[in-house]
Amino acid sequence: MSSTDTPILRATGLAAGYGGRDVVHGIDLELTHGAPPVGIIGSSGAGKSTIVRALVGLVKPTQGHVTWSGRTVTRVGLRDKKAFRAQVRRVAQEGIADVDPRSTVDRVLGKALTEARRAGTPNGSTVTELLADVALEGRFAPRQVGTLAGGEKQRVALALALATRPAALLLDEPLTAVDPAMRGEVVRRLGEATAAQGTAVLLVTHDLELVERLCPTVHVLADGTFVASGPLSAVLADAEHPAVRGLAEAAPQAAQRFR
Template identity: 55%
Template sequence: MATAGETVLAAYDLGVSYGYEPVLRGVDLELRAGAAPVGVIGPSGAGKTTLINALRGVITPSSGRVSFHGKPLPGKLARKDKHRFAGSVRSVSQNGILLRDPRLTVQSYLSGALKEARRAGRTHPTTVESLLNFVALNASYSGRAIATLSGGEKQRVALAHALATRPDVLLLDEPLTAIDPGLRAEVLRRLGTLAQDLGISVLVVSHDLEAVERLCETVHVLADGTFVASGPLREVLIKGRHPVVVDLRQAAPLTAQRLR
């Protein structure tokens, strides 16, 4: 486990291009163990998922760097560091779970994650039942094939899977879009408390300003490939002058009014 305040994952002057098309440029972000959740908002196509993927080490920066405990990603991490990364940095995407075997049950999926936690040296007394309970699903779901779950149920199981290793960093890309607003608020409340109690550093990418406001003390607005405004959502929405922030304010007048 990382010690409080330690930088687990970071992007420095990060640039990513697809072919000749630059998507990110000069993005700086540090995710420290125990830090308050951070949100990234911005228009569709701004590069939010690209940022998450760079932090997951699945795409190679075209400039700058991403590092995990100071070691460059993606890179040839030693076997020990690979397990460490797999347990320490977890992500949940809007797609929930990509299934290789449609017969896979919730029980096998989550117990697989608990085994992964042990391999990564992150053993802790959590059970499949308590993971399900955390995401507001009762124990009867453990016998269900994941393929038979609703979109919102799949998203919650994906979150439970990510939490099974008690990660240091949790990267969330529109994680709870398929859940009704009341339940989403409850799961986010629980997640906020858990992250604080366990020192998990959460980065959440979302178009859902309510969700971001509920969870995050700080938000970054991503536009033109870089962060154009940063701070508490309230300040960013009220005071931001960048055209993208003005668009966000106009697109969510009720939220902007409530935050005033």
């Protein structure tokens, strides 16, 4: 296997949880440079976010392991943690909660672009182009972050993650506050941007429409493990597990189109 084929992130037999109780178990997952996006779908509380948190080292596995380019994520040394955080970007539902609300969008994105250049991973994009990648117009650049609506903040968070030209992008319910009519366009542009960069993408969501638009392969999470995997249309057509049937019943119009 060449270095370019080595998964950026790999979970093998992953089990993880909180306070001694495993929320997920037996999780095998790979994210590889240039590979198509992968989706994880499941009901609220199924453990989707726990998998993402384990992938970035915020939750320590109780069994199995998670590796970043072959190195155990929870053992990444201080010297390499900055590189890890630049290469593996997590965008959660809360968006950019840790950014000063008085900062302008162009300042926030501009700083990220500058830091990427200094780190030797120049994005090559301008602030306006980053905004376009998440379906925001250039007029948002001078806006203060605190004046943005929830969906706009979520899209700026995506643009901020793209600014570092990450090797892997982990999206945990990234568009919950975005107008449903806009989600298709946002995910289309995001898909084009990540494909152009060769960024590996993991999309964690309960939104069937979103995962169908972006991910050729999906895993259904239920009872703490993957109970079905494959193209969404095939998974829904062979809905033997109650959790798969539940997802289809919760979004009947979407499920009917994807079958």
